[in-house]
Amino acid sequence: MSLESDGAHFxxxxxxxxxxxxxxxxxxxxxxxxxxxxxxxxxxxxxxxYFTADAGSDKPPFTIVLPPPNVTGSLHMGHALNHSVMDAxxxxxxxxxxxxxxxxGMDHAGIATQNAVERDLANNGLSRGDLGREKFVxxxxxxxxxxxxxILDQMRRLGDGVDWSRERFTMDxxxxxxxxxxxxxxxxxxxxxxxxxxxxxxxxxxxxxxxIEVEHSDDDGELxxxxxxxxxDSIVVATTRAETMLGDTAVAVHPEDERYAHLIGTEVEVPLxxxxxxxxADEHVDPKFGTGAVKVTPAxxxxxxxxxxxxxxxxxxVMDGRGVITVRGPFEGLDRFEARPAVVAALRDQGRxxxxxxxxxxxxxxxxxxxxxxxxxxxxxxxxKVEGIAKAAGDAVRDGRxxxxxxxxxxxxxxxxxxxxxxxxxxxxxxxxxxxxxYGPEGEVVCVGPDEQPPSGEGWRQDEDVLDTWFSSxxxxxxxxxxxxxxxxxxxxxxxxxxxxxxxxxxxxxxRMMMFGLYxxxxxxxxxxxxxxxxxxxxxxxxxxxxxxxxSRGNGIDPLAWIDSYGxxxxxxxxxxGANPGSDLAVAEEWAAGARNFTTKLWNAxxxxxxxxxxxxxxxxxxxxxxxxxxxxLDLLDQLVSDVDGQFEAFQFAKLSEALYHFTWDExxxxxxxxxxxxxxxxxxxxxxxxxxxxxxLDVVLRLLHPLTPFITETLWKTLTGGESLVxxxxxxxxxxxxxxxxxxxxxxxxxxxxxxxxxxxxxxxxPTQKVEGKVRGACxxxxxxxxxxxxxxxxxxEPGEAFAVSASLEVGLPKGTVTVELDTSGTIDVVAERKRxxxDLAVAExxxxxxxxxxxxxxxxxxxxxDVVAKIQARLAVANADIERLNARIxxxxxxx
Numbered sequence: 001m002s003l004e005s006d007g008a009h010f011x012x013x014x015x016x017x018x019x020x021x022x023x024x025x026x027x028x029x030x031x032x033x034x035x036x037x038x039x040x041x042x043x044x045x046x047x048x049x050y051f052t053a054d055a056g057s058d059k060p061p062f063t064i065v066l067p068p069p070n071v072t073g074s075l076h077m078g079h080a081l082n083h084s085v086m087d088a089x090x091x092x093x094x095x096x097x098x099x100x101x102x103x104x105g106m107d108h109a110g111i112a113t114q115n116a117v118e119r120d121l122a123n124n125g126l127s128r129g130d131l132g133r134e135k136f137v138x139x140x141x142x143x144x145x146x147x148x149x150x151i152l153d154q155m156r157r158l159g160d161g162v163d164w165s166r167e168r169f170t171m172d173x174x175x176x177x178x179x180x181x182x183x184x185x186x187x188x189x190x191x192x193x194x195x196x197x198x199x200x201x202x203x204x205x206x207x208x209x210x211x212i213e214v215e216h217s218d219d220d221g222e223l224x225x226x227x228x229x230x231x232x233d234s235i236v237v238a239t240t241r242a243e244t245m246l247g248d249t250a251v252a253v254h255p256e257d258e259r260y261a262h263l264i265g266t267e268v269e270v271p272l273x274x275x276x277x278x279x280x281a282d283e284h285v286d287p288k289f290g291t292g293a294v295k296v297t298p299a300x301x302x303x304x305x306x307x308x309x310x311x312x313x314x315x316x317x318v319m320d321g322r323g324v325i326t327v328r329g330p331f332e333g334l335d336r337f338e339a340r341p342a343v344v345a346a347l348r349d350q351g352r353x354x355x356x357x358x359x360x361x362x363x364x365x366x367x368x369x370x371x372x373x374x375x376x377x378x379x380x381x382x383x384x385k386v387e388g389i390a391k392a393a394g395d396a397v398r399d400g401r402x403x404x405x406x407x408x409x410x411x412x413x414x415x416x417x418x419x420x421x422x423x424x425x426x427x428x429x430x431x432x433x434x435x436x437x438x439y440g441p442e443g444e445v446v447c448v449g450p451d452e453q454p455p456s457g458e459g460w461r462q463d464e465d466v467l468d469t470w471f472s473s474x475x476x477x478x479x480x481x482x483x484x485x486x487x488x489x490x491x492x493x494x495x496x497x498x499x500x501x502x503x504x505x506x507x508x509x510x511x512r513m514m515m516f517g518l519y520x521x522x523x524x525x526x527x528x529x530x531x532x533x534x535x536x537x538x539x540x541x542x543x544x545x546x547x548x549x550x551x552s553r554g555n556g557i558d559p560l561a562w563i564d565s566y567g568x569x570x571x572x573x574x575x576x577x578g579a580n581p582g583s584d585l586a587v588a589e590e591w592a593a594g595a596r597n598f599t600t601k602l603w604n605a606x607x608x609x610x611x612x613x614x615x616x617x618x619x620x621x622x623x624x625x626x627x628x629x630x631x632x633x634l635d636l637l638d639q640l641v642s643d644v645d646g647q648f649e650a651f652q653f654a655k656l657s658e659a660l661y662h663f664t665w666d667e668x669x670x671x672x673x674x675x676x677x678x679x680x681x682x683x684x685x686x687x688x689x690x691x692x693x694x695x696x697x698l699d700v701v702l703r704l705l706h707p708l709t710p711f712i713t714e715t716l717w718k719t720l721t722g723g724e725s726l727v728x729x730x731x732x733x734x735x736x737x738x739x740x741x742x743x744x745x746x747x748x749x750x751x752x753x754x755x756x757x758x759x760x761x762x763x764x765x766x767x768p769t770q771k772v773e774g775k776v777r778g779a780c781x782x783x784x785x786x787x788x789x790x791x792x793x794x795x796x797x798x799e800p801g802e803a804f805a806v807s808a809s810l811e812v813g814l815p816k817g818t819v820t821v822e823l824d825t826s827g828t829i830d831v832v833a834e835r836k837r838x839x840x841d842l843a844v845a846e847x848x849x850x851x852x853x854x855x856x857x858x859x860x861x862x863x864x865x866x867x868d869v870v871a872k873i874q875a876r877l878a879v880a881n882a883d884i885e886r887l888n889a890r891i892x893x894x895x896x897x898x
Contacts, residue, residue, distance in 0.1 A: 034567030053101035070109035071148035095731035105168035178479035220359035238290035255281035393514035432466030474512035477531035544588035569709035852877035
């Protein structure tokens, strides 16, 4: 992703050349200093209401709701990428005339926030139990007001054009009403129920966890094979969690496993317990894993629970919520990790251990908040029945109401949503939306809606649990717009247009929003039920070596540090330039530095254009009044506008960034500015026409770049045009003019000719800025006669004098023929010094050749060295030979010293 010049052009268009007739405008500083202007520019946009959406507008709507960051969070590179994507989308649509709403807000982040406050209390020797529920929740609200929302301030640094007047919080009054409304509705419809099931349990946080709150890693453990029973009727099982055998209620084998056919339906004794359990046949068992027989502990394993349900097995809980063994006997009171070796030792003493494998690497789930090993545990929890609403979520993508980008992730969406299990929504926390269910003294269960009075009197109590954070964030696309009320915002801005998020939460957050949106909005007249029309999934941010960023690796990059060093525009451009849909993005600081170079190039190019009279206050001349260079750049500009539009629609941010970069740097800065300078210097109508083209192209380029790099483009465009703001300027459209293939061919010929002359000059030892007398012959034969003045200007050739003598010549082959260039270098280079320099370079190349040939001619080396090493030596030899041939030719071409 280097943004540096390829060095082919020696006339640097980033160096401003003052025109004798058009003075440098005083209101554009010599250098772009983002830290001095970004905050003021952003606040100006906010104060002028550019980001505030109008629900009463007759413009077509375009809506994005910000994936709500945790109230505990701060801006990381993943946020910076996603926010850059969303800001680019909304800025473009606003310029296209849409009524744009980008709605910001925060998530209360139940476990994360509660843990943060509990740590704060612990520093003062307190626990939440010391405060009690009411005072603890009040303390969390105080903490939220003091420390929460840090990321929202950081969003301003990045340039996020969000509607701050509509900022929401998942526990504000309106969203709390939405949560209670949908819980009541789903409860009444039989979609929410309470049952004992296996859940992820954190013994440290003392709460159930959703799948997304569990992080898996490959940990060292042990695989122990244990013999149950004796003699011919014994059976061996393997386990990584020997302590759970205390809760075994069966042994299972595959129904077609002939080894155990005679044991199916019999009983076997569980060691250490004296309890006899059945041997059952179940297709879940893999006969190729271990011995093909597995112990079944329904209360402590999700797969075992399902086996237990199919075979009517009892559920024996053998440890409490802290992971401590509760079974009476020698292991009672031991922590699970203390009980494991104690159980194995006892089994070994009885001769029950058949085999032990250590270390045994296997996947282990950890609480993402505290790192504690998660314990599968049978628990009474609240659940959402997902079968019907999950099918609706799948159908919405299948029938095209919602489109997933990139398309190849659609299969993963279906794999998940079509096989979704019922969702555990209760959490044993104090911070969050408390479950709106009351229990009566006679076993009554009453669910209360937002406009209903909860039952009161002796013996009535509310459920102690709160809802999973994903329950409230699943309502985000419509609860933030005022649902369940029929608000103007909901009517105007729902369904939302695009959801932009990382593919890593496709299964968790996206599917929940789809299910909730389709369920809650299905009865709304004239409103499409889906929560969003497009789902754009970007990849994860990785370091330059492709490794996932993490605190433990120490390879994380703070986007604010990049903004401080290189500016928000360079930070955004770096991320967007690597944002291919669904693909991970590797970043390094050098790429941010390169993006800063691009903004510097754009700044200097604009100053150059202004100093040379770039004009936007008059219409473009007729095409026949323009030069080849003018028509060529306008045609390229038309193609750029079309390409960028198409890539925006396809969410191809990397491709559109590349297109903008290469047009701006390679075509506009490196070529057209140089050609325009020559044309403007001629004066007259031709100069005025070129100034108009120059101003027009720059105007369009700044508009196209604005969604990606808003700060620098705003500054440059306002200086160039005197307009109000790019935020509300019109998005460019192609001119519709027919492409001029002849002009394009001539300019491409000019570019090749100039490039070859520049390279030839360098070979002759001429400095980039050094002028030399020269002639161009044969230009008329290749249709480049009109381009000769530009060719000579761009290659520093002056008119030959009377003493002109050809000392170096070059032939350049073009599609229509050959052009000959003759130079008189006799008085411009130090022949003696140049011969000495090239002779030294030749000696180095010959030494390299000798070393490479020595290795390649040595059979002991070529026979033993790896093939790739030999190939590298062969490549070095080829380079050395080419250098020797080139240097000998250059030395031979040098004139004799005078």
